[in-house]
Amino acid sequence: xxxxxxxxxxxxxxxxxxxxxxxxxxxxxxxxxxxxxxxxxxxxxxxxxxxxxxxxxxxxxxxxxxxxxxxxxxxxxxx
Numbered sequence: 441x442x443x444x445x446x447x448x449x450x451x452x453x454x455x456x457x458x459x460x461x462x463x464x465x466x467x468x469x470x471x472x473x474x475x476x477x478x479x480x481x482x483x484x485x486x487x488x489x490x491x492x493x494x495x496x497x498x499x500x501x502x503x504x505x506x507x508x509x510x511x512x513x514x515x516x517x518x519x
Contacts, residue, residue, distance in 0.1 A: 442513045449473070449502040449509075457499040464514040466490040466500075471508035474501050 446469070449455070457476060472485040476499040484490060484500075492498050502508035
């Protein structure tokens with residue numbers, strides 16, 4: 441029921457500031473950084489889970505000195 445992808449952000453890298461039609465769950469595998477929850481930064485690191493609600497604007501930023509690696513799980517009906 442889920443599509444799972446693993447993403448790597450190099451130091452200083454980031455994802456686009458974006459939103460999705462469905463919720464999705466992210467699990468931080470390695471590294472540290474911040475999640476921009478709309479325009480509010482929130483620290484994230486290895487072992488953290490992040491639930492992103494439908495239509496919630498978000499962005500992942502690598503603020504550390506090693507790769508930020510996270511798993512993204514999305515319901516397959518929204519692939």
